[in-house]
Amino acid sequence: MQTIGSVSDMRALAARLRAERGGLTLVPTMGALHAGHEALIGAALAAGRPVVVSIFVNPLSFGSNENFAGYPRSLQDDIELCARLGVDAVFTPPTEEIYPRGYSTYVTEEAVSKPLCGVSRPTHFRGVTSLVAKLLNIVGPTHIFLGQKDAQHVAVLRKMVADLNFCVDLVVIPIVRDADGLAVTVRNRELTSTLRQEALAISVALRRAKEMVDSGVRSTDRLVAEVTHILGKHYRLRVIYASIVDPVTM
Ligand code: AMP
Numbered sequence: 001m002q003t004i005g006s007v008s009d010m011r012a013l014a015a016r017l018r019a020e021r022g023g024l025t026l027v028p029t030m031g032a033l034h035a036g037h038e039a040l041i042g043a044a045l046a047a048g049r050p051v052v053v054s055i056f057v058n059p060l061s062f063g064s065n066e067n068f069a070g071y072p073r074s075l076q077d078d079i080e081l082c083a084r085l086g087v088d089a090v091f092t093p094p095t096e097e098i099y100p101r102g103y104s105t106y107v108t109e110e111a112v113s114k115p116l117c118g119v120s121r122p123t124h125f126r127g128v129t130s131l132v133a134k135l136l137n138i139v140g141p142t143h144i145f146l147g148q149k150d151a152q153h154v155a156v157l158r159k160m161v162a163d164l165n166f167c168v169d170l171v172v173i174p175i176v177r178d179a180d181g182l183a184v185t186v187r188n189r190e191l192t193s194t195l196r197q198e199a200l201a202i203s204v205a206l207r208r209a210k211e212m213v214d215s216g217v218r219s220t221d222r223l224v225a226e227v228t229h230i231l232g233k234h235y236r237l238r239v240i241y242a243s244i245v246d247p248v249t250m
Contacts (some may be wrong), residue, residue: 062125
């Protein structure tokens with residue numbers, strides 16, 4: 001496995017892998033890899049194409065009130081995991097390589113990125129689309145693998161790929177959850193056992209909504225009310241939104 005920091009080296013290796021093996025998959029991550037990432041990378045490898053995993057904590061996706069410097073980092077362990085899994089290359093550029101001094105070009109999706117998380121994180125998706133557009137240009141993958149956990153990211157990136165005619169297929173893998181039902185994420189690892197117990201109300205509420213839909217309930221107001229009611233019983237949880245939306249348009 002090759003570990004690459006420069007854009008020009010990444011471009012050259014990606015072109016070679018694509019030519020030799022007839023395709024190339026990109027798995028973009030912010031590192032601190034866990035079981036969710038592992039499943040994503042595993043699915044990408046199982047598809048049979050060479051795999052590039054990018055590890056880059058994207059400063060543009062953090063708001064001014066969000067802790068970019070404090071985001072967990074474990075680069076050496078991440079590189080070892082990727083090597084063990086059989087990844088072809090890890091792209092881990094320094095921040096200045098992606099955003100050199102004077103950098104001034106951004107990609108903004110202006111519809112799907114506005115509601116839901118776009119309300120409380122108004123600059124987040126612009127950071128994601130700007131970075132992923134750059135990664136697509138640098139790596140030139142035929143396929144990009146994303147996790148369903150980040151449903152709005154998937155919708156926004158799908159829209160960007162369509163609107164800007166990127167020639168890449170988007171593949172989405174299901175959410176990986178811990179045994180207790182909570183989705184595996186970098187930030188959930190920081191929860192104390194008490195907070196984790198409270199956070200479980202989120203998956204409990206979502207499962208309850210699904211049961212209601214499966215049993216024929218079609219009123220979105222009733223579903224949202226039930227979810228809000230379950231979450232409301234936990235005083236440490238603050239509901240930013242509970243919403244039922246079209247998965248394509250959000
Ligand atoms: P991140 O490192 O948080 O930017 O995530 C990188 C990719 O891994 C994204 O496409 C995520 O959706 C995906 N991912 C992270 N956690 C999970 C999970 N628990 N299940 C499925 N995919 C995940």
